[in-house]
Amino acid sequence: MSQSLLYQVLYVSTLSPEQPLSIVADIAHRARASNAERGITALLAFDGQRFCQMLEGERKPVLSLTERIRNDARHTGVEVLYHGPLQARRFGDFQLAFTSGEEETSFEQLEALDGSAALAAFERLRLALPG
Structure with missing residues (x-):
């Protein structure tokens, strides 16, 4: 795939109130298999209540997955903070890297941003993650 085609x-x-926390591991497990089929790599972070995810891959599959997430009853308040072309993948061969817990950049702070400010805050979050 040409790097210029990356998106x-x-x-x-937010995790829907009627969903148990145990569903999060299932979401991550299923996403790994699904993302591999679609050529999507991603980082999914969860703070016990909210999700923050960066999806990367070819434009059409990434936008299709974003729409599926918007319509997924397990999520509420889906808000796209940034979208656009990508020079190179950040997550290499990860179909889904998953982390949970307290991160240095809170999701509440991230939700208040958009565009390049949201992207920069996400990068700080990514760098603060263990591993």
Whole structure:
């Protein structure tokens, strides 16, 4: 795939109140397999209530997945903070890297941003993650 064809979407959402926390591991497990089929790599972070995810891959599959997430009853308040072309993948061969817990950049702060400010805050979050 030509690097110029890469696209990225950064979004935040909230776990629906009627969903148990145990569903998050299932979401991550299923996303790994699904993302591999679509050529999507991603980082999904979860703070116990909110999701923050960066999707990257070819434009059409990334936008299609974003729309599926918007319509997924397990998520509420899906808000795209940034979308646009991507020079190179950040997550290499990860179909989905997943982390949970307290991160240095809070999701509340990230939700208040958009565009390049949201992208920069996400990058700080990514660098603060363990591993």
